[in-house]
Amino acid sequence: MNDVADIIIIGSGAxxxxxxxxxxxxxxxxxxxxxxxxxxxxxxxxxxxxxxELSRSDKSSFDPxxxxxxxxxxxxDSNSPISIANFNGxxxxxxxxxxxxxxxxxxxxxxxxxxxxxxxxPLNYSELNPFxxxxxxxxxxxxxxxxxxxxxxxxLLPPVPLGDMGKKLAKAFNEMNWHWWPSYAAINTDKRNNRxxxxxxxxxxxxxxxxAKGSVDVTYWPLARLNGVEVYTESRVYxxxxxxxxxANGVLYFDKNGDECEFKAKIVIVACSGxxxxxxxxxxxxxxxxxxxxxxxxxxxKNLMLHPLAYVEGVxxxxxxxxxxxxxxxxxxxxxxxxxxxNDFSRGYTMxxxxxxxxxxxxxxxxxxxxxxxxxxxxxxxxxxxxxTAGIAIISEDLPELxxxxxxxxxxxxxxxxxGVKIHYELSNNTKNILxxxxxMSKEIFSSAGARVTSSFAPxxxxxxxxxxxxxxxxxxxxxxxxxxxxxxxxxxxxxxxxSVFVTSGAVNPVATAQAITLFACDYIRKNISNISNPL
Ligand SMILES: Cc1cc2nc3c(=O)[nH]c(=O)nc-3n(C[C@H](O)[C@H](O)[C@H](O)COP(=O)(O)OP(=O)(O)OC[C@H]3O[C@@H](n4cnc5c(N)ncnc54)[C@H](O)[C@@H]3O)c2cc1C
Ligand code: SF4
Numbered sequence: 335m336n337d338v339a340d341i342i343i344i345g346s347g348a349x350x351x352x353x354x355x356x357x358x359x360x361x362x363x364x365x366x367x368x369x370x371x372x373x374x375x376x377x378x379x380x381x382x383x384x385x386x387e388l389s390r391s392d393k394s395s396f397d398p399x400x401x402x403x404x405x406x407x408x409x410x411d412s413n414s415p416i417s418i419a420n421f422n423g424x425x426x427x428x429x430x431x432x433x434x435x436x437x438x439x440x441x442x443x444x445x446x447x448x449x450x451x452x453x454x455x456p457l458n459y460s461e462l463n464p465f466x467x468x469x470x471x472x473x474x475x476x477x478x479x480x481x482x483x484x485x486x487x488x489x490l491l492p493p494v495p496l497g498d499m500g501k502k503l504a505k506a507f508n509e510m511n512w513h514w515w516p517s518y519a520a521i522n523t524d525k526r527n528n529r530x531x532x533x534x535x536x537x538x539x540x541x542x543x544x545x546a547k548g549s550v551d552v553t554y555w556p557l558a559r560l561n562g563v564e565v566y567t568e569s570r571v572y573x574x575x576x577x578x579x580x581x582a583n584g585v586l587y588f589d590k591n592g593d594e595c596e597f598k599a600k601i602v603i604v605a606c607s608g609x610x611x612x613x614x615x616x617x618x619x620x621x622x623x624x625x626x627x628x629x630x631x632x633x634x635x636k637n638l639m640l641h642p643l644a645y646v647e648g649v650x651x652x653x654x655x656x657x658x659x660x661x662x663x664x665x666x667x668x669x670x671x672x673x674x675x676x677n678d679f680s681r682g683y684t685m686x687x688x689x690x691x692x693x694x695x696x697x698x699x700x701x702x703x704x705x706x707x708x709x710x711x712x713x714x715x716x717x718x719x720x721x722x723t724a725g726i727a728i729i730s731e732d733l734p735e736l737x738x739x740x741x742x743x744x745x746x747x748x749x750x751x752x753x754g755v756k757i758h759y760e761l762s763n764n765t766k767n768i769l770x771x772x773x774x775m776s777k778e779i780f781s782s783a784g785a786r787v788t789s790s791f792a793p794x795x796x797x798x799x800x801x802x803x804x805x806x807x808x809x810x811x812x813x814x815x816x817x818x819x820x821x822x823x824x825x826x827x828x829x830x831x832x833x834s835v836f837v838t839s840g841a842v843n844p845v846a847t848a849q850a851i852t853l854f855a856c857d858y859i860r861k862n863i864s865n866i867s868n869p870l
Contacts, residue, residue, distance in 0.1 A: 337595075337596065337597045337598060338364075338584075338597075338598040338599070338870065339364045339365060339366040339564075339597065339598070339599045339600075340363040340364050340365065340599065340600050340601065340863075340867070341357055341363060341364075341365045341366075341599060341600065341601045341602075341603060341859075342365075342366050342367075342368065342584065342585055342597060342599035342601070342602050342603065343357075343365065343366070343367040343368070343563075343603045343605060344367075344368050344571045344574075344585065344602070344603065344604050344605060344606055344614065345367075345368075345369065345426060345604070345605035345606040345607065345610060345611075345832070346367050346369035346371075346424050346425060346426060346550070346555070346565060346567075346605075347421075347425065347426015347427055347428060347550065347605065347607060347832070348426055348427065348428050348431075348550055348832070348845045348848060348849055348852075349605040349831045349832040349833070349848055349849060349851075349852040350367060350369075350426065350603075350605035350606075350831075350832075351425070351426075351428075351550035351551075351553070351554035351555050351558065352469065352472075352550070352554055352831075352849040352852040352853055352856075353603055353605060353831050353852050353855075353856050354367055354554065354555070354558035354563045355472065355554040355555075355557050355558040355561070355563075356852070356853050356856035356857065356860070357856050357859065357860060358557075358558045358561035358562060358563045359561065359860075360860060360863075361561060361562060363863075364562075364564075365558075365562070365563045365564070366563070366564045366565075366566060366597065366599070367563060367564070367565045367566065368566050368569045368570075368571050368585065368587055368597075369423070369424050369565060369566065369567045369568075369569065370405045370422055370568070370569065370570035370571070371403065371405035371421075371422040371423030371424060371567065371568070372404075372405065372423055372424065372567050372568050373423070373424045373567055374423050374424055374425060374429055374541065374551060376541065376542070376543045376545060376551075376552075377543065379394075379540060379541035379542070379543040380393075380394050380537070380540045380541070381535075381537050381540055381541060381542065381543040381544075382543050386537050386540055387537070387692050387693065387694045387695065388694065389540055390539070390540060394430070394539075394540040394541065396419040396420065396421065396427075396430050396539065396796075396799065397417060397418070397419055397796060398418070398419075398420055398422065399411075399417075403422065403423070404568075404749055405422040405423060405568070405570070406422050406748070407422075407610075407613070407748040407752065407754045407755065408743065408746035408747070408748065408754030408755070409609065409754060409755050409757065410743050410746055410754065410755070410756045410757065411757040411759075411798065413756065413757060413758045413759070414640075414757045414758065414759035414760075414798070415642075415759070415760070415761065415793050415795065416640050416642060416759060416793055416794075416795065416797060416798040417795055417796055417798055418609060418757060418798040418799075418801070419796065419797065419798055419799040420607060420609065420610075420799070420801070422610075424551055424555075424565065424567055425549050425550050425551035425555070426550065426607065427607065427799065428548075428549040428550045428551075428845070429541050429549050429551065430539050430540065430541065431538075431539075431549070431799070431845065432538055432539060432660070432661055432662030432663065432843075433519050433520040433521050433538060433547050433548055433549075433660065433662070433663065434517060434518070434519060434662045434663055434666075434686065434843045435470070435473070435475050435477075435518045435519055435520045435548075435843065435845065435846045436484070436517075436518045436666065436684070436842040436843065436846060437466055437484065437486075437518075437842070437846045437847055437850070438459070438840040438842060438846075438847040439459075439483070439484075439668075439671065439672070439840065439842075440458070440459035440460075441672060442455075442459075442838060442840040442841075443455040443457065443458050443459055443837075444458070445680075445681065445733075445838050448673070449673050449680045449681065451680050451681070451733060451764075452733045452734055452837070452838050453734075453808065453813075453837050453838070454837070455807065455818075455837045455838070456807055456808055456809045456814075456817065456818040456837075457807075457818040457851075457854070461854065462847070462850045462851065462854055463486060465849075465850040465851075465853040465854045465857070466486070466846065466847075466850040467488070467489075468850075468853055469846065469849045469850050469853055470487075470489075470490070470846070471489075472553055472554060472557070473520040473548040473550075473553050473554075473846075473849070474491060474520060474521070474522050474526055474527065474529070474548045474553065475490055475491065475518055475519065475520050475548070475846075476490060476491040476492060476493050476494055476518070476519045476520075476521050476522075476523040476663075477490040477491070477493055477515075477516055477517065477518040477519065478490065478493045478515065478516045481515040482513065483513060483515065483668045483671065484515075484518075487518075490518070491521075491522065491523045491524055491526065492523045492524060493516035493517070493519075493523065494516065494517060494519050494521055494523060494532070494534075494659065494660050494663045494664070495534060495659060496516060496664060496665060497654070497655060497656065497658060497659050497664065497689075498652075498654040498655060498656070499650070499654040499655075499656035499664070499687075499689070499690065499724045500516075500659075500664040500665050500687065502650065502654065502724075502783050502784075503664075503665060503687055503724060503779065503783050504665055505783070506779050506780075506782040506783035507665075507667055507669075507779065509782050510778065510779065510782055512667055512669040512779075513667050513668050513669040514665050514666065514667045514669075515665065515666060515667075515668075516664075516665055517662070517663040517664055517665055517666050517686070517687075518666075518846070519660060519662075519663035520547065520548030520553075520845070520846075521538075521546055521547055521548060521660055521663060522545075522546040522547075522548070527553075529545045529546060529552055530544050530545050530546055531544075531546055532544065532546035532547070532660060533546070534658060534659045534660065535658065536657060536658060536659055536660065536661055536689060536692065537661070537692065538660050538661050538662070539661060547660075566587075566589075567590075568589070568590035569587050569588070569589055569590065569595075570587055570588045570748075570750060570752070571585045571586070571587040571614060572586055572587060572588065572614070572617060572618075572750070572752050573585065573586040573614075573617065573618045574602050574604070574614070574615075574618045574627055574828065575596075575618075575620075576620055576622060576623075576627075576825065577868065579868075580622055580824075580825060581825060581826070581827050581868040582599070582601075582602045582825055582827050582828045582868065583598055583599070583868055583870060584596060584597050584598035584599045584602070585597055585599070585602065588750045592749075592750055598870060599868075600827065600867035600868045600869070600870055601827045601828075601829070601859065601863075601866060601867055601868070602827065602828050602829070603828075603829045603830075603831055603859075604828065604829070604830045604831070604832070604834075605830075605831050605832045605852070606832065607801050607832055607833070607834070608638065608740075608800075608801025608802050608803065608804050608832065608833050608834045608836075609740055609755055609757075609801050609804070611804065611805055611830060611832055611834040612634050612635035612740045612755075612804040612805060612834065613740065613742065613753075613755050615627045615628055615629065615634045615635075615805065616629065616634055616635060616740075616741075616742050617742060617752065617753065623824075627825075627828075628805070628815050628816075628822050628823075628824055628825065628828070629815075630824060631811070631812055631813070631815075633805070633806065633813070633814065633815050634804065634805055634815060635739050635740040635741060635804050635805075636736050636738075636739045636803075636804065637734035637735065637736060637738065637739070637803040637804060637806055638738040638739055638740055638757070638759060638801070638802070638803055638804050639732040639733070639734060639738070639800075639802040639803040639836065639838070639839040640732060640738075640759060640798045640800060640801065640802075641729050641730060641732050641797075641800040641802075641839055641841070641844075642730050642732060642761055642765050642769060642792065642793040642794075642797075643727050643728060643729060643730070643792065643793060643794040643797040644727070644728035644730070644769040644772050644773050644776075644790070644791070644792030644793065644794070645725055645726070645727055645728075645789070645790070645791060645792070645794050646725070646726045646728075646772075646773055646776035646777060646780065646787060646789070646790040647703065647723055647724070647725050647726075647787065647788050647789045647790070648723065648724055648725075648726075648780035648783070648785030648786060648787050648788070649718075649719055649722050649723050649785055649786050649788050650722050650723075650724070650783070650784065650785045650786075651722070651784075652722065653721050653722060654690070654721060654722060654724075655721050656689055656690030656721050656722065656723055656724055657689055657690040657691065657692055657693075657696075657720070657721050658689070658721075659689050660689070661688060661689050662686060662688055662689075662727075664687045664688065664689060665687045666684055666685065666686050666687065667684070667685040667687075668684055668685075669685070669775075670682045670683055670685070670771065670772070670775060671683065671684060671841055677767070677771060678767045679764045679765075679767040679768045679771065680731075680733075680764055681731035681733070681764075681768070681841065682730075682731060682768060682841055683728045683729055683730045683731065683768050683769075683771075683772050683841045684728075684729045684841050684842050685726050685727075685728060685772065685775070685776060685779075686726070686727040686728075686729055687724060687725070687726055688724065688725035688726070688727055689724070689725075690720070690721055690722065690723040690724060690725075691723060691725075693720055696716065696719055696720045696723070697712075697716055697720075700715075700716070700719060703788060703789040705788060706719055723788075724780075724785065726772075726776040726779065726780075727794075728768070728769055728772030728773065728776065728792070729841050729842060729843065730765050730768040730769055730772065730841060731764075731765075731768060731838070731839060731840065731841040732765055732802075732839040733762060733764060733765075733838060733839070734803050734806070734837070734838060734839075735762060737758065737760070738758065738759045738760065739757075739758050739759075739804075740755050740756070740757060740804055741755065741756045741758070742754075742755060742756075743755055743756040757798075761793060766792075769792035769793065770792075772792075773790045773792060776790070777790065800833070800839070800843060800844050801833060801834075802833045802834070802836040802839050802844060803833075803834065803836050803837070803838075803839065804834045805830050805834035805835055806834075806835060806836065806837050807820065807835040807836075807837060808837065811823035811824070814837075815830070815835075816829070816830050816835055819854070819855045819858040819859075820835055820851070820852075820855035821855075821858075821866075826866060827866050827867060827868050829855055829859060831851065831852040831855045831856070832848060832852070833847075833848040833851075835851065836848075
């Protein structure tokens with residue numbers, strides 16, 4: 335085997351897949367992707383069987399510490415009120431994600447200028463706009479053009495059906511005169527690109543066996559592989575290597591048998607997620623970077639942002655068949671997204687309306703949260719609640735703070751003896767105030783819709799699925815790790831293209847923006863490839 339590539343991509347998730355497709359349009363390049371997890375077979379997804387819901391508590395859990403697949407690494411999040419959720423396998427966390435797909439707002443890139451907080455990004459919304467468009471075409475995004483919060487959308491698949499519950503809440507938002515709109519969702523609502531349409535049954539978070547959800551194994555990857563990208567699964571990169579000139583010249587990895595191997599490359603692209611990327615960089619120690627690759631200013635792993643979530647649940651008298659339909663994708667409201675002078679916080683939040691909980695969750699957590707009795711009245715009570723509930727998730731802006739961070743954990747190691755990670759994270763007062771406000775406003779909406787609120791709390795423990803900020807971009811090498819193209823300030827042929835580079839978090843799910851950033855970076859790489867590449 336000839337172990338030399340033009341480009342190595344580490345990680346096959348949301349960003350790695352977009353990078354693979356974008357770069358592979360130049361068919362003269364040899365591109366190799368390393369993925370530590372294995373291929374997922376959609377015909378084995380739990381959604382094929384009736385007991386699918388049970389799998390969420392073990393093999394399909396989004397908590398790696400519960401799932402404990404061979405590819406998972408230990409994540410000690412005992413020092414964080416929010417636990418980390420991810421998936422390590424071909425397609426990355428998009429295998430389990432909800433496919434909620436709104437973009438950042440233009441203001442999200444300018445919070446220092448607008449609100450005098452955190453930092454502005456070194457790039458702006460209009461530079462990303464063509465890449466948002468391109469990405470949405472590739473991922474297949476459903477929604478409705480005409481939203482005042484997002485005037486830039488110009489072409490979308492038909493929206494995911496609102497259902498009776500969505501319509502009821504939409505009416506309540508209208509009565510309050512608050513913004514709402516059908517959710518943006520990377521879900522095939524029509525047959526398209528050789529993929530089936532969504533059948534609206536709901537359990538998207540254990541993997542969509544229908545192939546309707548836009549996880550990258552069914553969107554970007556078939557195209558990238560057709561273009562010749564090679565994928566090495568069950569291949570865990572543990573170090574990015576540098577040559578004497580200080581340029582990256584490849585990676586060291588464990589193959590599926592646990593053998594240590596080397597692969598050379600002229601350019602190395604890192605897309606291991608907001609936790610996996612700092613883990614790999616911190617583990618890549620050398621004479622030039624004794625504290626970890628690109629960590630000369632100590633910023634790798636710092637400024638972790640997690641989008642703390644609040645949850646409010648309401649129960650309606652009527653059976654609204656509310657558990658039917660893609661879980662996270664019904665309607666959203668961005669009434670409170672931007673900074674308002676009258677609030678005690680800067681920036682704001684998205685209200686994401688969630689479907690009702692599935693049957694087992696309704697019954698098991700119902701006792702504590704939903705006033706469901708245990709004993710002879712259980713079935714009667716269950717009928718009054720199952721398919722009668724709706725949830726409102728408050729996705730809060732999470733501002734960067736140095737003390738929120740990812741560190742290597744040498745006491746807890748993965749299968750091959752590589753260090754796991756420790757998370758240190760706490761909520762700022764700004765975030766707490768945002769969440770309190772979101773809870774209050776959600777209660778008003780439920781009251782206007784005629785629902786009884788049965789629970790409300792924040793932060794939601796098991797919701798650390800948006801992982802951002804741990805290798806931030808910026809123009810100044812002293813205060814950032816990469817430039818606006820994801821190019822490392824200190825090593826010009828290393829690029830970071832995942833949400834680690836986010837400067838601030840916005841208040842929406844990150845994938846639409848992260849992938850637009852990936853495409854933007856790869857456009858730069860393609861145009862400048864001869865200047866960037868290590869001649870080896
Ligand atoms: C349950 C759940 C629901 C979510 N819902 C949404 C949603 O509705 N909308 C949204 O925008 N986002 C959502 N997210 C978040 C979204 O999935 C992630 O933000 C996104 O997938 C991150 O993309 P990524 O490429 O950075 O990382 P991932 O998609 O996580 O991919 C990283 C890949 O890199 C691999 N890797 C890591 N380290 C190495 C290494 N050293 N060597 C080789 N391979 C390595 C991993 O195995 C993994 O496959 C959700 C996530 C979860 C878990
Ligand atoms: S509801 Fe649609 S997207 Fe979700 S799992 Fe079912 S078919 Fe897939």
